[in-house]
Amino acid sequence: MTAAPAPVAGIPAIEVVALHKSFGELEVLKGVDLTVDPGQVVCVIGPSGSGKSTLLRCVNRLEEPTSGGIRVEGIDILDPEIDLDRIRARIGMVFQQFNLFPHLSVLRNLTIAQRRVLGRSRAEAAEVARHNLERVGLMDKVDAYPAHLSGGQQQRVAIARALSMDPDMMLFDEPTSALDPELVGDVLDVMRDLARSGMTMMVVTHEMGFAREVGDELIFMDGGAIVESGRPREVLSDPQHARTQAFLSKVL
Amino acid sequence: MRRTTQRRIRQGVLYLVFAAAVVVVAVSADWERLKTNFLQVDVARDQLPEMITIAAKNTVLFTIIAFSGGLVLGVLLALMKLSTVLPYRWLAVAYIELFRGLPALLTIFAMAYVLPIAFQVHVPGGTVGAGLLALILVAGAYMAESIRAGIQGVPKGQAEAARSLGMPAGRTMVSIVLPQAFRIVIPPLTNEFVLLIKDTSLLFIAGSTLDTKEITTFARDGVINSNNSTPLLMAAMLYLLITIPLTRLVAVLERRLGRSR
Numbered sequence: 001m002t003a004a005p006a007p008v009a010g011i012p013a014i015e016v017v018a019l020h021k022s023f024g025e026l027e028v029l030k031g032v033d034l035t036v037d038p039g040q041v042v043c044v045i046g047p048s049g050s051g052k053s054t055l056l057r058c059v060n061r062l063e064e065p066t067s068g069g070i071r072v073e074g075i076d077i078l079d080p081e082i083d084l085d086r087i088r089a090r091i092g093m094v095f096q097q098f099n100l101f102p103h104l105s106v107l108r109n110l111t112i113a114q115r116r117v118l119g120r121s122r123a124e125a126a127e128v129a130r131h132n133l134e135r136v137g138l139m140d141k142v143d144a145y146p147a148h149l150s151g152g153q154q155q156r157v158a159i160a161r162a163l164s165m166d167p168d169m170m171l172f173d174e175p176t177s178a179l180d181p182e183l184v185g186d187v188l189d190v191m192r193d194l195a196r197s198g199m200t201m202m203v204v205t206h207e208m209g210f211a212r213e214v215g216d217e218l219i220f221m222d223g224g225a226i227v228e229s230g231r232p233r234e235v236l237s238d239p240q241h242a243r244t245q246a247f248l249s250k251v252l
Numbered sequence: 253m254r255r256t257t258q259r260r261i262r263q264g265v266l267y268l269v270f271a272a273a274v275v276v277v278a279v280s281a282d283w284e285r286l287k288t289n290f291l292q293v294d295v296a297r298d299q300l301p302e303m304i305t306i307a308a309k310n311t312v313l314f315t316i317i318a319f320s321g322g323l324v325l326g327v328l329l330a331l332m333k334l335s336t337v338l339p340y341r342w343l344a345v346a347y348i349e350l351f352r353g354l355p356a357l358l359t360i361f362a363m364a365y366v367l368p369i370a371f372q373v374h375v376p377g378g379t380v381g382a383g384l385l386a387l388i389l390v391a392g393a394y395m396a397e398s399i400r401a402g403i404q405g406v407p408k409g410q411a412e413a414a415r416s417l418g419m420p421a422g423r424t425m426v427s428i429v430l431p432q433a434f435r436i437v438i439p440p441l442t443n444e445f446v447l448l449i450k451d452t453s454l455l456f457i458a459g460s461t462l463d464t465k466e467i468t469t470f471a472r473d474g475v476i477n478s479n480n481s482t483p484l485l486m487a488a489m490l491y492l493l494i495t496i497p498l499t500r501l502v503a504v505l506e507r508r509l510g511r512s513r
Contacts, residue, residue, distance in 0.1 A: 089418025099413035103431045113417035
């Protein structure tokens, strides 16, 4: 198993400090502080427009923060001198729309970055790819093209693609929101296994059951700020803040 | 009146108009004169071999050269136009405006005769080489806009997925975005290819020897030599013989690519 990262004592996997992000006039993140420890699974919930996806996308700098600090494994990723591509290779990301490469077979989807970024040989990359496809239960789709897969299968391939880079942590941006209800379970099963293997995970989701069962911490965001956070069971069953109560009464 | 009856009457009227137009053209045309001017079998027999081995070959060759060169240039200009570096964008915009705005004929003339005088620059391949370079420059300007639209037509999530895997921007463009953009731009690029086939006929302005004549120049000279217009009709047929199979072929290719998506 290559997925379990070696936790570095005392250094958080992700550390976000006073993060602000504006799109023009619109302030989407209004000072967010957050720490994810190695091996921890942190779920982020909140109404749409609360800034949860933007927060996640700032962690690997798909969005450029307006101000504040982000450290990944102790490295300041906002430092203009750092090699961002190398940091990104260690942070797996899974998107709502899967974003598989439609012109490449499943195998090449999983090997292209391994070969181009990690410099692995064709044989080694294929070996890692097969291992990860097996892990998500799609070994038989190795030569298929994304268009021939169901949404749930595409998302599992996308997870396998991210895992093939042997990342230290995984970011999930509403991974089941674009799926038909009957396909959600398979994807959540894969994520559950991943959490059990000790992967550090930050998950933006609407799946309260998953958050309750798998999450170590639950964060509720609203209006660009963290309103409430704590153990998922406690936050979900006994929310302290009125806005959390209002949100949960609508989704539960 | 019922709607289907109305539609049938409307269709019937359209067929009648078409038939009437065919009859008018057929009756009013002077078939004897057309035949003596455009359908002289001995002239055709005389012209045909070289028209194919030299002229048609050159037309195809010149088109492929101009298209390939224009494609490379077009990609470069499209990337410049999408660059975050402002001067690159200006340069690309200025270039595209200039070479789309000028008649191709003038550009060919300038490359073949003005460039050597002004800068003492000689393009390999003589004046035909210079003319081809001009066609490349013009084709690049036209293709750049299609390719830019194609690149922007690839969903943003594709580049984001590649970048999140640690792939650098250039590698992302080459391996992920451009291959998908090209599928989008196959129809406009086919259009450009067909336009280029016909634009090779403008190369006559650069002057040509027997070896470098393409279809139109060859046919014009043939008209003068044989004192008959039959070569023009042959030229027209040859162009269609090249363009129609080509566009059919691309249509098949497009369907194939469409299926793997």
